[in-house]
Amino acid sequence: MYEFKTAQELLHLCARHKCRVSEMTVLYEMEFSGSPRGEVLSRMRRNKVIMREAVKAAIRKQKKTSYGMSGGDAAKLLKASRSKKMAVSPLVARAMAYAVATGETNAAMGRISAFPTAGGAGVIPGVLLSASEKWNLSEQKLLRGLFTAGAVGKIIAENATLSAAAGGCQAEVGAATAMAAAGLTEMRGGTPEQCLNAAAIALKSYLGLICDPLGGLVAVPCIKRNMLGASAACAASDASIAGVKSFVPFDEVVFAMKNVAKTMSYKLRETALGGLAVTKTGLRIRKKMGLNGIKQDENEN
Amino acid sequence: MAAKKNITAPPKYSIFDIAGPIMVGPSSSHTAGACKLGQIARALFHGTPDKVTFILHGSFGKVYKGHATDKALLSGVMKWKTSDERMKESFKYAKRIGIEFEFRIQDLGEIHHPNTVKIILEKKGRRPMSMIGASIGGGIVQVVKIDQFNVSLHGVAGQYKTLVVWHDNREGVRTPLIEAIERKKIRVHDIQTARVGDQALSVINMEGRRLKLAEVLEMEKLDGISDIRSLTTLDKQ
Numbered sequence: 043m044y045e046f047k048t049a050q051e052l053l054h055l056c057a058r059h060k061c062r063v064s065e066m067t068v069l070y071e072m073e074f075s076g077s078p079r080g081e082v083l084s085r086m087r088r089n090k091v092i093m094r095e096a097v098k099a100a101i102r103k104q105k106k107t108s109y110g111m112s113g114g115d116a117a118k119l120l121k122a123s124r125s126k127k128m129a130v131s132p133l134v135a136r137a138m139a140y141a142v143a144t145g146e147t148n149a150a151m152g153r154i155s156a157f158p159t160a161g162g163a164g165v166i167p168g169v170l171l172s173a174s175e176k177w178n179l180s181e182q183k184l185l186r187g188l189f190t191a192g193a194v195g196k197i198i199a200e201n202a203t204l205s206a207a208a209g210g211c212q213a214e215v216g217a218a219t220a221m222a223a224a225g226l227t228e229m230r231g232g233t234p235e236q237c238l239n240a241a242a243i244a245l246k247s248y249l250g251l252i253c254d255p256l257g258g259l260v261a262v263p264c265i266k267r268n269m270l271g272a273s274a275a276c277a278a279s280d281a282s283i284a285g286v287k288s289f290v291p292f293d294e295v296v297f298a299m300k301n302v303a304k305t306m307s308y309k310l311r312e313t314a315l316g317g318l319a320v321t322k323t324g325l326r327i328r329k330k331m332g333l334n335g336i337k338q339d340e341n342e343n
Numbered sequence: 344m345a346a347k348k349n350i351t352a353p354p355k356y357s358i359f360d361i362a363g364p365i366m367v368g369p370s371s372s373h374t375a376g377a378c379k380l381g382q383i384a385r386a387l388f389h390g391t392p393d394k395v396t397f398i399l400h401g402s403f404g405k406v407y408k409g410h411a412t413d414k415a416l417l418s419g420v421m422k423w424k425t426s427d428e429r430m431k432e433s434f435k436y437a438k439r440i441g442i443e444f445e446f447r448i449q450d451l452g453e454i455h456h457p458n459t460v461k462i463i464l465e466k467k468g469r470r471p472m473s474m475i476g477a478s479i480g481g482g483i484v485q486v487v488k489i490d491q492f493n494v495s496l497h498g499v500a501g502q503y504k505t506l507v508v509w510h511d512n513r514e515g516v517r518t519p520l521i522e523a524i525e526r527k528k529i530r531v532h533d534i535q536t537a538r539v540g541d542q543a544l545s546v547i548n549m550e551g552r553r554l555k556l557a558e559v560l561e562m563e564k565l566d567g568i569s570d571i572r573s574l575t576t577l578d579k580q
Contacts, residue, residue, distance in 0.1 A: 045355075071358045085359055092365050108369070108409070148368030151411055151431040157362045159481070160371045188362060195361035204361070207372075207480050258402075259409050260369040331409050 044069040047200050049238045049292040052193060056234040063224070063234045064186035067193040086185050086192075089155045093144070093167035096154045100143035107150045108261035109330050115265070116143035133176040134276045141168030141272040145265030157188075158195045158204045158221065161253075161260050162214035164268030166191050169222040169275045173229055183229050191225035194241045194292075201293070202300035206253035207312040209303030215267045216248025216299070220292075222275035227282055240282035242292040244275055249295070249302050252310035254317025257327040263318055364482060365426045372458055373403070373410030376478025378430070381419020383486060383496075384462040384474045386574045387507055392464040394443040395420050401457035403478075404448035413446050416460060420444075425482065451475065455487070492537035492544040504529075504549045506559075509570040512543040516567035523562050524549065 046052040055066050071082045101120055106113035116139050123135030141164035148154045154163045174184040198217045203209040223240040256262045309316030318324055320336055366375040397416050399407050407413050418433040437444055451459055456477035465471040475488035486496035510516045521531055529551040536545040554573055563571045
């Protein structure tokens with residue numbers, strides 16, 4: 043009854059039942075899992091609690107991990123976000139700090155919510171937690187943002203992929219950015235159309251983004267890609283609220299993402315055989331980790 | 344990503360397949376999946392082992408330290424969840440409770456997924472048990488061998504309740520067991536049986552409530568059945 047596979051179906055349902063994307067998502071989940079509303083809400087609340095803890099942990103500990111590739115940047119960003127010298131708004135600056143914090147906690151074996159994945163876990167807490175703090179929004183509104191982000195993630199998962207091994211970073215940070223853009227748009231009172239439009243604007247800019255982690259570790263470039271993903275999600279939401287329309291609708295962008303994933307070389311899908319992973323710096327990390335060198339022909343990307 | 348419900352139909356996702364799982368980083372396949380494989384091995388073995396040997400194959404063998412795959416595997420064997428923050432200190436805890444552990448790197452053969460581990464559990468006075476499993480992405484795991492039996496056990500957490508049954512390789516051993524399960528109003532979804540010599544192993548996926556320990560012990564008394572393990576430790580988060 044409340045099932046949706048595409049953005050179009052989701053928008054139809056929202057129009058028919060005169061409700062927000064988040065409400066439709068809650069109804070879907072109640073139907074899917076057979077759980078009462080209270081249970082569905084409390085599971086999402088649990089995700090929110092973990093997100094907050096993960097952000098705080100990195101800023102408190104500032105621990106260097108992953109062969110020196112991660113740690114300490116979230117604290118720097120948070121400090122800078124309080125100064126008046128940032129080019130981006132205080133909200134975006136904080137979103138960037140929180141996104142990096144989540145990535146640093148993940149790299150340090152801390153606990154995170156893999157929303158939608160471990161590698162792309164920083165964008166959504168970055169954007170949605172910062173917005174709820176900066177705008178003094180109720181918990182209810184924050185949860186709405188998270189459910190809306192979840193709905194967008196479900197559409198991507200069912201029509202393309204959320205795995206970098208299958209689709210590169212467009213499927214992780216790219217997807218997370220689209221999800222966060224939609225969530226933020228709902229939290230600020232956007233219509234369902236504006237939410238999905240924000241997601242489309244965001245995802246278009248990430249098509250083709252490769253997954254090329256140094257030494258295969260979830261650290262470089264993942265953490266800073268989450269940082270910029272958070273800023274991009276805020277910008278995409280701003281554009282959508284301003285009335286800018288994505289010329290290509292969200293479902294078609296997801297379709298394009300799937301096609302791009304199919305044509306992407308395996309070297310650029312999490313294998314650490316291409317892109318940044320095989321730069322001089324990348325090869326140095328491989329050596330530190332005791333991994334085999336990469337043959338010359340594999341290094342000609 | 345973990346698809347719920349039917350594996351063959353186009354996947355339908357719960358919102359909490361997307362929002363979560365809550366896990367200890369850094370990697371869903373190398374850390375969370377590894378922990379889950381450890382949990383399955385422990386559930387199959389039933390009871391605390393004296394010694395665990397992990398044989399790491401492929402990518403698991405190459406990058407296990409960077410992803411803390413070793414700590415995660417051991418955490419799983421101690422029945423810890425994928426979200427347990429003690430994971431980074433699992434070596435210390437294992438020593439404290441007297442579990443001896445060892446990690447070895449070995450090529451298990453090309454047929455295996457790059458993220459594969461063989462886990463051998465030993466305890467004084469019991470026959471050792473071995474399991475080969477792979478972490479195939481997004482925290483989803485697959486068990487391909489239990490002792491000498493080739494199996495295909497998908498550990499999509501929370502999907503089915505699973506029984507693993509060691510029994511004699513002859514006709515009619517399974518039937519009374521299936522009847523016993525169905526009498527309890529539990530639906531059997533599918534059964535896979537692997538046979539080697541005069542022994543066999545069946546993996547039974549079920550839907551409905553989980554079996555109580557007493558019920559499992561009762562079923563173990565059926566003719567031709569040597570051991571039954573109920574896999575109920577596969578937590579969603």
